[in-house]
Amino acid sequence: MWCPLTSCLLRRQLSLKSKVIINAINRRKTHFCAVKLTNKRLIRVSGAESFIYLQSFLTNDLRHLLNGEEVSQRSCVYTFLLSALGKVLADIFVYKAKLLSDGELILEVDASLAPALRRLLIAYNTTRNIRVEAVDDIDLWALIPKTYDERFNENNDFILKEVISDDFQLVTDPRLPQLGYRLLSRIGGKEFQDILPFIEDKRIEEGNIGHYRSYKYKLGVSEGNEDMLSGFYFPFELNGDYLNAISVDKGLYTSEEKTIKVYMKKPIVKRIMPVQFVCQQSELYEHSPPPSTNISSKYIRNFGTLRNRKGFNGIACLRVLSNETQVPIEDLIHIQSGLKMKTWIPEWWPQRINQIAFPETNYPENLFNIIPT
Known part of the structure; x- marks a missing residue:
């Protein structure tokens, strides 16, 4: 005999099952986690000589941010600031300042080091016409793959189109493709819903700093003062050569000679x-x-x-x-x-081998031109 109550319960169970299936499908389709980087701060360096000033401090070549033919063009550069002993004081992301006026660059640095870095940049400036100030009107996010895919480089699902505008930037992480993208927004980015209209691929869910840390630890990537300890490690010990943080053919920067001498005498x-x-x-x-x-x-x-x-x-x-x-x-x-x-040996290292016995490091000869024999 047909029972209205039984029919109602059956329809409800089918509805719940369909919702579970739809949610499962949506979860599988989610490619990225958007994480607001509350552990980072942004610093604006502006002025006609700001580019030359920062170029003399940082280990990477900022000419990547310019529209020139000497080096490959990038929207963001990852770099180190070294101490007088050649050890890493801070790791820094430098963004092309198209979202600001000419002569300005945006630096992303660990929140605990931002005040000290700002004071350092101001103190070192004696003759150049530059300004160094904290940035409060730009929100910073990271878009990382939800799960690590061993076929990452073959999977087009993890490729987003870069967006560069006056008020919004979506740029590839300059270290590794596996680390996804960085997002800077000056037109609303306080909440997760604010950034979705500006991203072409909507298969994104909100994550937190814990997700971000866990993902980069699985990759074997350190970032920020908690991972690196300011002034404690040499740049190659932090895989700076593997993470595109060190340029071998730019001019002199702080402690370049000391850094080269350390690794010229013995391998890493x-x-x-x-x-x-x-x-x-x-x-x-x-x-x-x-x-x-x-x-x-x-x-x-x-x-x-x-x-x-x-x-x-x-x-x-x-x-x-x-x-x-x-x-x-x-x-x-x-x-x-x-x-x-x-x-384990990370897959993104130049050599994936279980036994590592590196010979004496062979750096390009132009690195040693400044070292007297």
Whole structure:
């Protein structure tokens, strides 16, 4: 016998099932997570001589931002600011200032380092006509792939068209294609809904800083003061040569000679690499391994240092050089907690090999022209 109540319940169940299926399909179609970078600050450097001024400080060649034939053109440049000892004080994104007037550049830097960087740029300026000021009218977002795809470079789903306008920029991350895009908006970007009308591909969902950190740790990429420790690492230890942060054919910059001398005498021994804890979640929460703690291997007591982590994934500065011994990938131990760890060679490194024994680094000869014999 037909029952209205039974029919109503059946229609409701079918409706719920269809909603679940639609939501599942939508989740599969989502390609990007949009993360508002609240841990970053923007600095505006303006004036007729601002370009020359920054070019003399930073490790990368800012001519990439110009419309010239000497170097390849880019919409954004990733670079380091070095100390007098040749160690990285800050990693910086420099944006082409088309969204502002001529002679102006936008610097993206870690929020904890922004006041110090601004004071440093002002203090070093003695003769040039420039202005350095904080930016409050531009919102900054990162668009990262929702999940890492091993066939990333073959997958057109992760390619967006760059947008460069007076008030909005959507530019490719200059470090790796896997890191997606950077978005700067001066016409509304406080909330996630504000940026959607300006992006061609709408298959985007909102993420948070935790998603961003976890994704870049899986790639083995460090960024900001929490990952790098200002003034502690040399640029090659932070994979600056792999992440397009160092130019080998620009003019002199701060500590260029010291940096070259260090790596001219000996090959690079340690680099930032991805790590993962191999343990139960309860064990991880119980010990909660903190940054700046040591990691050992079966053969090497001081194998490296945990730099930072998010859940099971993190980054560490590990030994990548061994004269004849295979570098251990599995069975690493976090000394303080006793938890097991593992590492791997990131796919975006120039060489994907399980045994790394780099010979003496062969840099272009023009790097050494400034060094007396």
